[in-house]
Every structure is written in structure tokens, then in C-alpha cells.
Amino acid sequence: MKVFWVLLYNGFIYPLIFVFALVISIFDEKLRKSIIGKFKSTSLLKQYFKKFNEPPIAYWFHAASLGEFYQVKPVIDGLKEVRDDIKIIVSFSSPSGYENSINESIDLKIYAPFDFPWSIIKALNIMRPRKIIFASYDIWPNMIWLAKIKGIYTNIFAARIKHRSPKLRPVLKQFYKSMYASISSIYTVSETDSVGINTILGLNSSPFVKVLGNPRYDTVMKSSEDVSLQKTDSVLKREKRIIIGSAHEEDDDFLIPALADLMEEHPDMKVLYAPHEPSRTAIDRISKRFKKSGYRNTTFTKKSDMTLSSDRLIIVGVVGVLSKLYWQGIIAFVGGGLSTGIHNVMEPAIARLPVLFGPKYHHAHEAEELLKFGGGFCINGQNEFHDKIIQLLSDRKYLKLTSLAATDVIHKNLGSSSRIIRNLLND
Incomplete structure (x- = not known):
């Protein structure tokens, strides 16, 4: 079943999303900025990592926008306090996150690469991240599937499954199962969210699912x-x-x-x-x-x-x-x-x-x-x-x-x- 979703996503779904985004970007300035930024991501990664003689320990955080960055912020700040040798790479999908995420704990910020297999493989080969960590919901299939193949630890924190979420419907449920089952660990906001994640996973107990809350409360405080x-x-x-x-x-x-x-x-x-x-x-x-x-x-x-x-x-x-x-x-x-x-x-x-x-x-x-x-x-x-x-x-x-x-x-x-x-x- 996973092979089916990999083929469908790469052969039809994501190419369609890509073409649609290109057309819409003609009229949408935010989307246009995001697409231009994605084209530059690989070169920014090369420029940053070429200065290291040995590959550093890198954690790749991904946040959709500024709201999700507020969840990431206390986590990367805390990580830097206890492990200042870790290089923090943060990617964004939206200009509002990329342009307004000013934080000393970030070593490099980029727009998330396009989710084509070759784009992700390039990024992973340059960065060699120890862990890839998604904030809340903006997960990209090829990032997860290819990280799994390469043995890279992946995580989602502040994960939520909304009441009557489309993810629980039969077809989408199978699609998300193919992703969630490839993730190393999932940290949910509440017990209800944990139940929702486990409903999607079914008997597959591959990822650790834990209830750890929402770090955005700490940011606000x-x-x-x-x-x-x-x-x-x-x-x-x-x-x-x-x-x-x-x-x-x-x-x-x-x-x-x-x-x-x-x-x-x-x-x-x-x-x-x-x-x-x-x-x-x-x-x-x-x-x-x-x-x-x-x-x-x-x-x-x-x-x-x-x-x-x-x-x-x-x-x-x-x-x-x-x-x-x-x-x-x-x-x-x-x-x-x-x-x-x-x-x-x-x-x-x-x-x-x-x-x-x-x-x-x-x-x-x-x-x-x-x-x-x-x-x-x-x-x-x-x-x-x-x-x-x-x-x-x-x-x-x-x-x-x-x-x-x-x-x-x-x-x-x-x-x-x-x-x-x-x-x-x-x-």
C-alpha cells in the first residue's frame, strides 16, 4: 500500500500541486516569494555547509509559517542551551515565517525545498541532518519517506488531529498512515490527539506516540x-x-x-x-x-x-x-x-x-x-x-x-x- 501512495504522490499529486502553485504565483505575491525561495534553498545549504571540514550535528526543523515558528522557538532555544554544538536549520513554507523569524538560535533558515525526490535527496546529502523535526502539521511525504530510507530520525511535535478531521476519512487515512508509519516519533498536544494519531496508525506501532503538549504556551509566557x-x-x-x-x-x-x-x-x-x-x-x-x-x-x-x-x-x-x-x-x-x-x-x-x-x-x-x-x-x-x-x-x-x-x-x-x-x- 505504501508503494502505491509513493507512486501516486510522485507521479500525479505533487506535480499537479507544483504546476498549480506556479500558475497561482503569477497573481499571489506571497506564493511567488515562497517559490523563488525554494529554488534558492539548495544553493544556500551548499554555501553554509561547505565551511565545515567535518559534517556538523544538524537538526532540521520545519515550520509552515510564523505561528508554527512560535512552537519551534522555545524548543530550539532550549536545545542551544544544552547542546550548543548542534546546528539548527529551520525551513519554512511561508514568507511570513521566513521573513519574521528573527532568532539567535537559528544557524540557517531556508524555504523548504520542493518535495520532489531529487530536491529532497540533494538537501539531505548536503545537510546530513541527525534529526528532522516538523512543527504541528506541515509534513511533506518525500521528506519523511526518504529520511526513513536514509535512516534519519524524524519527529512531529505539537501534533493535532482535529475533531472530524479529513485525515480520519478512509482514503486520506491510508495516505497519512503511509507517512505517520515512517516517522520515528510523534508528540501530540493532548490525549485526544494521541488517540486520533493511533486511529490512523492502526496496529502499526512503529512511531512512539507521546502526549507532550504545545510549546507555544512557553513562547507566549x-x-x-x-x-x-x-x-x-x-x-x-x-x-x-x-x-x-x-x-x-x-x-x-x-x-x-x-x-x-x-x-x-x-x-x-x-x-x-x-x-x-x-x-x-x-x-x-x-x-x-x-x-x-x-x-x-x-x-x-x-x-x-x-x-x-x-x-x-x-x-x-x-x-x-x-x-x-x-x-x-x-x-x-x-x-x-x-x-x-x-x-x-x-x-x-x-x-x-x-x-x-x-x-x-x-x-x-x-x-x-x-x-x-x-x-x-x-x-x-x-x-x-x-x-x-x-x-x-x-x-x-x-x-x-x-x-x-x-x-x-x-x-x-x-x-x-x-x-x-x-x-x-x-x-
Whole structure:
């Protein structure tokens, strides 16, 4: 059965993906950057490794994008602390990860090579990695199959199997089984994920499957320690500011009219609005819609000074600052839950904010934890959003309770990166 999938993937599936990506890249700048970067990967590897007389001990980490890099970060930082002789190579699929992953623990970062057998063989022969480690989900079949043939240890950490995941359907289940069965070890986020992985594997007990948690909690906690002393303030002592983080256009449709109504009902309420991609077009679109409701905005464009103006409506026009700005709010809504899936709910949670988000959250274990412990709320539309904000604003005891519940979720899940490092070194 595995031979069938190898032939199908290399003879049809991946060539089709490759051609489709080339066509789409004509119109998509991000995809175009990724493809150009992939063409350069082999030369970057050659240039880096030619300086060593003897092949170094190299660990190859792969992250799809910036979100997955936040899972990788505490692991590679910890590895460097205990084994500074290990060379850390990190590959990305997306420009957002490649361009924004600034970290001293990375010895070389590249775009992941194309998943053609010859591209992967070249990369493996140049790098000779001791281990290949995937963050969460972005696994590539030929990387796994060829690593298995070459006797290279492979691992996935922070692995998740979503509720009703397509991976559990008969045909895809067999495809993923051909990959998972070739992996040396799999570390899942939760016991439920472990059950899902074992359901795919069936009786094949080749990889070790362990529940080790999500290291992104550790990243969020570490980042929060760099925020000013303001972080010690209870939400009850902060300005009455609602923070909208990583909003998509689908979110704008109900958020903007709801927020306009809330600002009219609560004259002391302020709004900080951060679009997922703060392009000039997105900022202008949001600004015009608020203006129609009678509210003018200022645009926040600073990257170092996090002091906010006294304006009631501020639109964030830069990336990389939202995690710090959450500390100046009392309630957060995180976007993406009406389209591609919610973004980072950990950052507002560690900032002690109750977190609202849309119904597409099942890929995020942390969102499920927030719902379970009362620090998060699933919102399906304008009326639910309005009513939940009113409930939180009108009941200070309830606001404080949900605030503490959100932060407790982060604290309960700390320590994953240490467990992953220990197991990666010993397995």
C-alpha cells in the first residue's frame, strides 16, 4: 500500500500541486516569494555547509509559517542551551515565517525545498541532518519517506488531529498512515490527539506516540515577561478598551457595526482594531466603514513605543506589536473564526483578557481550553458579540473571573518545550 501512495504522490499529486502553485504565483505575491525561495534553498545549504571540514550535528526543523515558528522557538532555544554544538536549520513554507523569524538560535533558515525526490535527496546529502523535526502539521511525504530510507530520525511535535478531521476519512487515512508509519516519533498536544494519531496508525506501532503538549504556551509566557510592569495590573484598573486582533474582512462585516453601537452605548469605551494584514487598502476600508457610523480613527504605526493615544478608535497599521498592545485592553476578539480559522488566542489570554472568537476554532487546542475553563467564548455573529461584551462590561466580578480563567489556561499548559527537548535528545 505504501508503494502505491509513493507512486501516486510522485507521479500525479505533487506535480499537479507544483504546476498549480506556479500558475497561482503569477497573481499571489506571497506564493511567488515562497517559490523563488525554494529554488534558492539548495544553493544556500551548499554555501553554509561547505565551511565545515567535518559534517556538523544538524537538526532540521520545519515550520509552515510564523505561528508554527512560535512552537519551534522555545524548543530550539532550549536545545542551544544544552547542546550548543548542534546546528539548527529551520525551513519554512511561508514568507511570513521566513521573513519574521528573527532568532539567535537559528544557524540557517531556508524555504523548504520542493518535495520532489531529487530536491529532497540533494538537501539531505548536503545537510546530513541527525534529526528532522516538523512543527504541528506541515509534513511533506518525500521528506519523511526518504529520511526513513536514509535512516534519519524524524519527529512531529505539537501534533493535532482535529475533531472530524479529513485525515480520519478512509482514503486520506491510508495516505497519512503511509507517512505517520515512517516517522520515528510523534508528540501530540493532548490525549485526544494521541488517540486520533493511533486511529490512523492502526496496529502499526512503529512511531512512539507521546502526549507532550504545545510549546507555544512557553513562547507566549516568555514574551509576556518582556512587557512593562503594566502587565501586573488587573483588567479592572485598565482603560475600558476592546481589542480586536487579526480581524479578517469576514469579521469586519459584523464587528464594525457592533462596535459602533457599543461605543454609542458606552461613551467611555475605546476600540483598538488590528486587521490581520494591515495593508493600506485594509486600513482605508475599515476606516471608511467606521466613519459611516460617525467614528474617526487614528492609525498606530509605532514598533517600539507602545503608548496609545487618547483617541477612542485606533487602527493598528503595523505587524508584530499586538501581543504588547493586548495589555492595554480589557476584552479581546481574535479574528479568523468565520473564514480560515482563528489566530493566536494565547497572547490576549496571557494579557489577562477574556477572549472572544468565531466558530472555526477546532484546530486550536488552546481555544478549546479557554472555552472549557471559562476564559473564552465562541461568537457566531453580531448579536452574540454585542451581548457578550455588554455582559462583561456590566459585571465587573464576571469580567475579573473570566480574565483570571484565561490566564490560568496558559499557566496550566506550561513546560511542554522542556519535555519535547528532553525527548528529542533521548529518543
